[in-house]
Amino acid sequence: MSTATKSNHIGRKISRIRELRDMKQEALEQALGMSQQTVSAIENSETIEEEKLIEIAKALGVTAEAIKSFSEENMITYFNTFNDSQGNFGNFGNNSCNFNPLDKVVELYERLVQTEKEKVEYLEKLLKEK
Numbered sequence: 001m002s003t004a005t006k007s008n009h010i011g012r013k014i015s016r017i018r019e020l021r022d023m024k025q026e027a028l029e030q031a032l033g034m035s036q037q038t039v040s041a042i043e044n045s046e047t048i049e050e051e052k053l054i055e056i057a058k059a060l061g062v063t064a065e066a067i068k069s070f071s072e073e074n075m076i077t078y079f080n081t082f083n084d085s086q087g088n089f090g091n092f093g094n095n096s097c098n099f100n101p102l103d104k105v106v107e108l109y110e111r112l113v114q115t116e117k118e119k120v121e122y123l124e125k126l127l128k129e130k
Contacts (some may be wrong), residue, residue, distance in 0.1 A: 008046070010053065013070045015043040017060055020075070031059035 018028055029039045032055060042048060042056065049063070057064040 010067065011043045011045040014048075014056055014060070016072070017062060017067060017070055018043075021060055022063075023060065027120050028059055029055075032056065044054045 018025070025036065025043075029036055032039065033041075042052070048056070053064045053067060053102055057067055060067070
C-alpha cells in the first residue's frame with residue numbers, strides 16, 4: 001500500500017483521533033446514535049461523506065478539517081514544539097509551559113500501571129476469600 005493512500009484513509013484518522021481523545025468506540029457510538037457495526041465500518045472506510053464527517057468531528061470535539069489533515073507526524077511536531085516556542089500557542093503572558101509533555105505521558109502510564117496492579121491485588125484477595 002502506498003503512503004499517500006494510507007495517509008488519506010479518513011476512517012483510520014477518525015479512529016486515531018478518537019483514541020488520542022481517550023474516547024472508547026462505545027462513547028462515539030452513543031454520541032452519534034449509531035451501532036457498533038456502523039462506527040466500526042466508518043473507521044474502516046477510506047472515504048466518508050462530508051455531512052457524516054462533520055457530525056463525527058463534532059462528536060470528537062474537532063473540526064472536519066482537523067480530521068482531514070490529521071497525521072501522526074503533525075502530532076509529533078506539535079508536541080515537540082510545545083516547549084520550543086510559546087508564540088505558536090498564543091499569548092500566555094508570563095505563564096509559559098514549563099514541562100515536557102512526554103514526561104506527563106510517562107507519569108500517566110505509571111499511574112495507570114499502579115492502578116491496574118492494585119486492581120489485580122484486590123481481585124486476588126477476593127478470590128482467596130472464596
